[in-house]
Each structure stands twice: as structure tokens, then as C-alpha cells.
Amino acid sequence: MTPRLFTPLVLTAVLLFLIGPFFIIVAASLSAGETLVFPPQGLSFRWIVKVFEVPSFRESFAMSMFLAIGGTFAALVLGVPAAYALSRYKLPFGETIRTIVSSPIIVPGIIVGLALLRYIVVPFGVGITAALFVAHTALVLPYAVRVVSASLNNLRSDMEEAAVLLGCSRLGAFFRVVLPNIRSGILAAFILGFVTSFNQVPVSLFLSGPGVRTLPIDMLSYMEITYDPSVAALSALLAFMSMAIVMLAERFLGFSRYV
The missing domain is CATH 1.10.3720.10 (MetI-like)
Incomplete structure (x- = not known):
């Protein structure tokens, strides 16, 4: 593998490692299910709304x-x-x-x-x-x-x-x-x-x-x-x-x- 190809791959891997958990949390907060899971079960904003109701x-x-x-x-x-x-x-x-x-x-x-x-x-x-x-x-x-x-x-x-x-x-x-x-x-x-x-x-x-x-x-x-997705939403x-x-x-x- 040439250095010109190796460097972008390493940079991409580091970025995924750093920001990957953030995207997982955002996706889990939009889940329509009753528990905190990934991948999300459907799409819903109700857990974001619930954050303000607790x-x-x-x-x-x-x-x-x-x-x-x-x-x-x-x-x-x-x-x-x-x-x-x-x-x-x-x-x-x-x-x-x-x-x-x-x-x-x-x-x-x-x-x-x-x-x-x-x-x-x-x-x-x-x-x-x-x-x-x-x-x-x-x-x-x-x-x-x-x-x-x-x-x-x-x-x-x-x-x-x-x-x-x-x-x-x-x-x-x-x-x-x-x-x-x-x-x-x-x-x-x-x-x-x-x-x-x-x-x-x-x-x-x-x-x-x-x-x-x-x-x-x-x-x-x-x-x-x-263990509902409201914590992920918050x-x-x-x-x-x-x-x-x-x-x-x-x-x-x-x-x-x-x-």
C-alpha cells in the first residue's frame, strides 16, 4: 500500500473512531422502540420530547x-x-x-x-x-x-x-x-x-x-x-x-x- 493511500485510510479510521459513537447516540435517540438499541427501531422524535418532560x-x-x-x-x-x-x-x-x-x-x-x-x-x-x-x-x-x-x-x-x-x-x-x-x-x-x-x-x-x-x-x-432512548436523546x-x-x-x- 502506497503512503498516499495509507494516510487517508488512517485519517478516516481515526475520524470514525472519534465521531462514530456520537452518530450511534444520535441514531439511537431517534428510535421508535421502547429500549435503547442500535440500529434504531423505526424513526421517532418522541424521546427528544420526553427529555423536557422529566x-x-x-x-x-x-x-x-x-x-x-x-x-x-x-x-x-x-x-x-x-x-x-x-x-x-x-x-x-x-x-x-x-x-x-x-x-x-x-x-x-x-x-x-x-x-x-x-x-x-x-x-x-x-x-x-x-x-x-x-x-x-x-x-x-x-x-x-x-x-x-x-x-x-x-x-x-x-x-x-x-x-x-x-x-x-x-x-x-x-x-x-x-x-x-x-x-x-x-x-x-x-x-x-x-x-x-x-x-x-x-x-x-x-x-x-x-x-x-x-x-x-x-x-x-x-x-x-x-433503559429507554431518552438518555440517548439528552x-x-x-x-x-x-x-x-x-x-x-x-x-x-x-x-x-x-x-
């Missing part, structure tokens, strides 16, 4: 949105100043700080969830919602720091120095010069954090409790008692939502420049 899905979706938006916003409030300090100043143990900040990405989510449950939630009696909020903020924080740092590295520092020389305070220069110029990076960090938090499973699995569950955990619980809708968010971010923000 009360637990609506409640857990609201919780996931709260955690994704609130946790990402909190991570940015903490991460933007941290990224600025790491990018603009030679801090003692700067690389060590970067490693510690990035640890939620490096450490498996199951370990993070178990550690939070064992050493914070149980000993201090932290509520479920508060524990989930703190956990999601901690998980998103590394993305906020890394993406905003990349944006700051692309911003010339002499622009800020010029503002200071013209009479602006350091804080004023940060809000009037730095923030407007890294706005796209902050928005990209928010979108990446939102998608990461919304789809988080391992940590949420340990910290969820009675009456308080995120949507991915609720989907797992739903499949334990019901999975397809969430996949399309994530794809739409990322595509819009790439179209208007140049998302690939920051991640």
Missing part, C-alpha cells in the same frame, strides 16, 4: 447550569489576577505555583472528589450545593489561569507601562488597558470552563446527594432504573449544545489561539 432532568439541568456559570465566574475572579501575577512578575517559586494551580487537571477526578468528600465535606459538614460549587470552581481554575496567561503573553507589556507613565495608576491601567485587550481570552476561558464544569462526572459523583445532583449524575441514576442534545458553543467561540473569538 422533572429530574429539568432540576438537575438547572443545578448544572448554576455550577457551570457560577463556578466558572468564581474561577475567573480568582484566576485572572493569578494569571496576571504569574505573567507579569517573577514570583518566588513561580513554577511551583503553576504546578499547584494545574493540579486539578493532573490529578484524576475520582481522587479529587474522594479527597474533598473525606477531608472537607464530612469533617466540616459542608452542604452539598456548597461542596459542588467549591469543587467545580477548583476544577475550572486551572483552565482560567492557563488560558488567560496565554492571552496575557500575547499582550505587549509596554502598553500598560505607557498608561502608567501617562498618569494612570497600576490598578487603573489593569482595568483600562489590560482587561479590554484580553477580553477574548477571558471569554474563551469562560467557555472552556463552562463546558468542562457542565460535563463533569467523577467529582460530582462523590459530592452529589439526595435532591441535589448535576445532570450527568442524574442521567446515570436514570439509566439504573429506566446526550445528543448536550453534545449539540457543546459543539455549538465551541463553534461559536471559534468563529467569533478564535478559540484555538488560547487552547
